[in-house]
Amino acid sequence: MDLRKRLSPLLTIGLVLSGCGPREANTAGPLPERMSRLAEAGDTVALADLALAQCRHLDGVDRQSCYEDYFVALSDSGRVTLALGALDALADRDGRVKADGHVYTHVIGIKAWTPGRDVATVFASCNGLFQSGCYHGVIQAYLTSDGGVDSTEVAGLCDQVEGSNQNRWLRFQCVHGIGHGLEMIWNWDLLRALQGCDWLTTGWDRQSCYGGAFMENAVASMPNGHHASARVLADQGGEADHSGHSEHLDPAAITFKMRDSADALYPCSIVAARYWSACYMLQGGMILQRQGYDFDRAGAECDKAPNGVRQFCYLSMGTMASGMTVQNTRQTIRLCVSGHPDYRPWCFIGAVKNFIDVTADPNDGIAFCRAVPPGKDKRQCYVAVGEQIAVLHGDAPNREKACARTPREGREECRYGAGLLATPPPGLPILPGGS
Numbered sequence: 001m002d003l004r005k006r007l008s009p010l011l012t013i014g015l016v017l018s019g020c021g022p023r024e025a026n027t028a029g030p031l032p033e034r035m036s037r038l039a040e041a042g043d044t045v046a047l048a049d050l051a052l053a054q055c056r057h058l059d060g061v062d063r064q065s066c067y068e069d070y071f072v073a074l075s076d077s078g079r080v081t082l083a084l085g086a087l088d089a090l091a092d093r094d095g096r097v098k099a100d101g102h103v104y105t106h107v108i109g110i111k112a113w114t115p116g117r118d119v120a121t122v123f124a125s126c127n128g129l130f131q132s133g134c135y136h137g138v139i140q141a142y143l144t145s146d147g148g149v150d151s152t153e154v155a156g157l158c159d160q161v162e163g164s165n166q167n168r169w170l171r172f173q174c175v176h177g178i179g180h181g182l183e184m185i186w187n188w189d190l191l192r193a194l195q196g197c198d199w200l201t202t203g204w205d206r207q208s209c210y211g212g213a214f215m216e217n218a219v220a221s222m223p224n225g226h227h228a229s230a231r232v233l234a235d236q237g238g239e240a241d242h243s244g245h246s247e248h249l250d251p252a253a254i255t256f257k258m259r260d261s262a263d264a265l266y267p268c269s270i271v272a273a274r275y276w277s278a279c280y281m282l283q284g285g286m287i288l289q290r291q292g293y294d295f296d297r298a299g300a301e302c303d304k305a306p307n308g309v310r311q312f313c314y315l316s317m318g319t320m321a322s323g324m325t326v327q328n329t330r331q332t333i334r335l336c337v338s339g340h341p342d343y344r345p346w347c348f349i350g351a352v353k354n355f356i357d358v359t360a361d362p363n364d365g366i367a368f369c370r371a372v373p374p375g376k377d378k379r380q381c382y383v384a385v386g387e388q389i390a391v392l393h394g395d396a397p398n399r400e401k402a403c404a405r406t407p408r409e410g411r412e413e414c415r416y417g418a419g420l421l422a423t424p425p426p427g428l429p430i431l432p433g434g435s
């Protein structure tokens with residue numbers, strides 16, 4: 001398999017084509033009428049079959065645009081849950097949809113919010129499908145609706161959306177979405193977007209926002225990248241696309257240099273040190289693109305990153321390994337054994353966290369860790385599962401219940417990662433840049 005052909009435009013992941021053929025879709029009448037009938041019936045499977053029937057004769061970007069237009073129409077009138085259900089069903093029929101799922105969930109979220117609607121209500125209508133892109137899209141649409149934001153609006157938005165400040169997983173989706181939105185509203189000026197993230201009042205919020213800004217920069221700067229979010233925002237009157245409503249970014253319209261062919265560590269190499277950790281969590285993916293997806297060569301470039309953040313470059317290589325293999329456990333493990341042995345566990349950490357990010361289900365990460373060879377890679381894998389559980393569950397009893405599903409060989413590591421143990425399990429290796 002050529003892994004490069006399976007790579008998602010948004011560095012996200014998916015599953016291979018199921019091989020199941022679509023049911024015969026109802027083809028009677030104009031498309032909007034057929035969609036409306038199926039939407040009223042709540043038939044997400046039939047809606048998925050109709051989408052496939054409309055778009056399967058197209059290839060590449062044309063098929064992606066066809067699906068985007070379909071889900072834009074389906075997401076209208078507050079049918080967010082229905083659109084996400086149809087997308088989930090479509091992914092079982094078209095493997096590329098699963099791999100590119102984060103693109104479509106962003107599109108659904110962008111279309112879900114329109115001026116006059118309560119942003120918290122719309123945000124709550126999303127779910128965690130395909131790395132929670134719907135949540136991010138709602139925040140993007142809200143921020144770009146009038147072409148300008150101020151520090152008060154940015155600092156208070158996520159308190160408005162997730163006012164309890166208890167659900168860190170939902171709060172992350174909001175502040176991460178702010179990073180995406182600031183990049184877009186300010187014409188992909190990364191440095192300005194990062195400064196906008198600095199308006200947030202806590203370090204955790206700021207770091208999460210930085211990650212959204214760096215991700216937006218990485219995605220928008222991909223060679224010949226198709227940027228669905230920019231196109232859909234422009235189509236519904238947003239201020240994000242300054243390139244004549246094109247579905248591709250116009251490089252001439254962007255003043256910030258998004259990539260540097262002479263510097264594998266750019267833009268991390270030119271931002272302030274407080275942004276380094278968030279930046280290097282994306283940089284491994286950008287380096288892999290430069291190195292033809294050769295993990296050994298990419299690891300050598302990560303080794304040039306500053307001490308203290310080098311581990312995040314390896315972590316992002318793990319995220320990329322999960323995406324490139326379309327969440328194939330065996331192939332992900334094979335890729336993560338590359339690079340410097342001291343930093344290799346961080347690749348497994350990035351991979352397993354990505355496995356969980358896609359579904360918000362720790363069981364997917366536990367299954368991955370079971371297959372990791374014994375030793376420090378496996379033990380740190382289970383610690384990372386625990387860290388993800390801590391984000392998903394704010395209370396100790398639910399964290400205990402989630403970690404209880406791990407095998408005995410990794411249970412204490414999971415509990416340590418989940419913040420249920422004050423000290424690390426005996427013999428847990430100390431990693432460069434971490435515990």
